[in-house]
Amino acid sequence: MKILVCISNVPDTTTRIAIGPDGKSISTAGIQWIINPWDELALTRALELKDVGRVTEVVVANVGPTLTEATLRKALATGADRALRVNTEPTDAWSVAINLAELIKNEAFDVILCGIESSDHNGSVVGGLLAGILDMNIISSVSGLDIEGDTLKVQREIAGGKELHETSAPVVLVVQKGIALAPRIPSMRGIMMARTKPLLTSDPVSSEPMTATAQLFMPKAKGACRMVDAENAGDLIRLLHEEAKVI
Amino acid sequence: MNFEFTEEQLMIRQAARDFAQRELIVDVLERDEKGIYPTQHVKMLAELGFLGMLVDPQYDGGGMDTVSYVLAMEEISKIDASVSVIMSVNNSLVCYGIQEFGTEEQKQKYLKPLARGETTGAFLLSEPEAGSDATSQKTTAEDKGDHYLVNGTKNWITCGSSAGTYVVIAQTYPEKAHRGINALIVERNSPGISVGPHENKMGLRSSDTNSVMFTDVKVPKENRIGEDGFGFKFAMKTLEGGRIGIAAQALGIAAGAFERSVQYAKERKAFGTLIGNHQAIAFKLADMAVKIENARNLCLKAAWLKDQNQPYGIASAMAKQYAADIAMEVTTEAVQIHGGYGYVKEYHVERLMREAKLTQIYEGTSEIQKIVISRDVLKD
Structure with a gap:
């Protein structure tokens, strides 16, 4: 089986986010980019399945400008066999999905793994859009994947329990935490081998954006906590009434 | 002049950081307390290729440059110098010595398993x-x-x-x-x-x-x-390279103590405000930051010279002496910033202070480094 892992390039989760001068995008100055954590877990599971011979090839793909190649090379260093990049700055989830779909039309993948969301915009729609465009089966909230022969054994998280599915390829799986224990750390050998692994770039398909960002803004800073002595309950009522204006 | 790391160097630093912060941190206090050898962690170091990262790929090493090695040593030493010394001795004393001066038979028989980390x-x-x-x-x-x-x-x-x-x-x-x-x-x-x-x-x-x-x-x-x-001559040549490893270890110990101190200064309150808002603490942190930056630059300079096949003996002596000495100063201040908490084991800084002391002693004491440096300064 051949697995495609869709990789989002996102700011390191410890980044202090600043909004750019246009008020609609994140300021990218000084940001360290990483593989979206859910995509990294998806990649780890794909590589584990390759280690035990259930998968023949693991390919990673990203829709993004040249700077995302560092993230793709990290995926190659971790063990992916090759990488594909659609050379465009995605404007919304639709532009990501339509371009990923083009890659998948050109090459038959048995399993397509998408992280449940990206840790920057938290859109959670690329997997669904992709399955829709390609008219493929999709299973969401996947927290476990095994392959036995031609059968994919898929575990889903549901309220208060787990659900087990059996399905066949081709399928889009939208994965969440639990799919792998912890992301794999690239080895020195892997980093060295990544130098010679193929990273192919293709041109984007033209698409009109389906959505546009109107404005990004920071949440209001939390106000300081005011302590009121237990014996001054009257003060508390007055503050709630006059200052907080909630009663 | 270029102070930027390559994409690969950054990847190696991140790999070392992930390994240290995910795996080593778990039981570092217990291993220190009971003197338990890090068997599992050394196995993981081998699998990740850190034990032979400097060795030529034809002898099963990682073929990485010395700058990457400094970055990896710093990250691992921030958490556990007991593990990083195993990595340092294997890479820069034993593997380096055999690779540089050994026969082809010696490399096949001894260097390869050492580079793979099957033995240390x-x-x-x-x-x-x-x-x-x-x-x-x-x-x-x-x-x-x-x-x-x-x-x-x-x-x-x-x-x-x-x-x-x-x-x-x-x-x-x-x-x-x-x-x-x-x-x-x-x-x-x-x-x-x-x-x-x-x-x-x-x-x-x-x-x-x-x-x-x-x-x-x-x-x-x-x-x-x-x-x-x-x-x-073999020992002296090999120790020249070894110093870079221990200098980077000292740097890591200092940086680890510094990171914990910064975090503590942002959490701990005294006299109605965070202690980081008190100049007494803020200036300590500023001094620590400058010392660490200096030590890092010395380590990287020595590593860069080695990678360029230029003489690096004096640079590595300077890096080792300075990094070891400031590691002692920085970790001592880190304990001071933590106050009573710094003196108990679960806050790690007292351990880092004990670890720092050894970097002034082994692989050439700070005094021996000064002999090396001063002889060079005074030579005709």
């Missing part, structure tokens, strides 16, 4: 009466035709009991003084070798340090590194 190495130079004064070797390697007969005692051997491959420095021609010294590759399980108990150390308690006794140990002639009498 130890470098046996110090003796009960020959530490800094490495020329007065009492251990002898008597020439017996097709083999050497080794007798004597080595002290303070990092990985003395856990290593599978020793590089032993011993005297063959006492009358020739340091020109009569040889370096031999000796298998740990050779008959006649006995290893003393773990030294009960102040810091780096989870790495094994032992004395090793040799009684009529036969070492085949083909295990000699370099020409007859090359041993002292």
Whole structure:
């Protein structure tokens, strides 16, 4: 089986986010980019399945400008066999999905793994859009994947329990935490081998954006906590009434 | 001049950081407390390729540059210097020495398993009466035709009991003084070798340090590194590179203590505000930051020179002396910033302070580094 892992390039989760001068995008100055954590877990599971011979090839793909190649090379260093990049700055989830779909039309993948969301915009729609465009089966909230022969054994998280599915390829799986224990750390050998692994770039398909960002803004800073002595309950009522204006 | 790291160097730093912060942190306090050797962690280091990261890929190493090695050593040392010293000794003393000066047969037989991390190495130079004064070797390697007969005692051997491959420095021609010294590759399980108990150390308690006794140990002639009498030069050359590893270790210990101090200064309140808002603490942090940045630049400069095949002996001595000395200063201040909490074990900084002390002592004391540096400064 051949697995495609869709990789989002996102700011390191410890980044202090600043909004750019246009008020609609994140300021990218000084940001360290990483593989979206859910995509990294998806990649780890794909590589584990390759280690035990259930998968023949693991390919990673990203829709993004040249700077995302560092993230793709990290995926190659971790063990992916090759990488594909659609050379465009995605404007919304639709532009990501339509371009990923083009890659998948050109090459038959048995399993397509998408992280449940990206840790920057938290859109959670690329997997669904992709399955829709390609008219493929999709299973969401996947927290476990095994392959036995031609059968994919898929575990889903549901309220208060787990659900087990059996399905066949081709399928889009939208994965969440639990799919792998912890992301794999690239080895020195892997980093060295990544130098010679193929990273192919293709041109984007033209698409009109389906959505546009109107404005990004920071949440209001939390106000300081005011302590009121237990014996001054009257003060508390007055503050709630006059200052907080909630009663 | 370019201060930017390559994409690969950043990837290696991140890999080391992830390994340290995910795996080493878990039981570092317990291993320190009980002096437990990090068996599982060394296995992981091997799988990730850190144990032979500097070795040429044709001998199963990672083929990485020394700058990457400094970055990795810093990250691992931030969490656990007991693990990073195993990595340092294996890479920059044992593997480097064999790769640089060994025969092809020695590389095939000994370097490859060391680079893969299937076994680790130890470098046996110090003796009960020959530490800094490495020329007065009492251990002898008597020439017996097709083999050497080794007798004597080595002290303070990092990985003395856990290593599978020793590089032993011993005297063959006492009358020739340091020109009569040889370096031999000796298998740990050779008959006649006995290893003393773990030294009960102040810091780096989870790495094994032992004395090793040799009684009529036969070492085949083909295990000699370099020409007859090359041993002292071999040791000095190898230690030049080793200093970069320990300098980076000291840097990591200091940086680890600094990061914990910054975090603490942002959480702990005193006199109605975070302690970081008090100038007494803020200025300490500023001083620590400057010292660490200086140490990092010295380490990277030495590593860069080595990677460019330029002389790096003085640069590595400067890096080692400065990084070790500031590691002691920075960790001491880190304990001070933490106050009472700094003096108890679960806040890590007292351990880092104990670890820092060793970097001023081993692989050439700070005083020996000053001899190296001052001789260079004063030479005509």
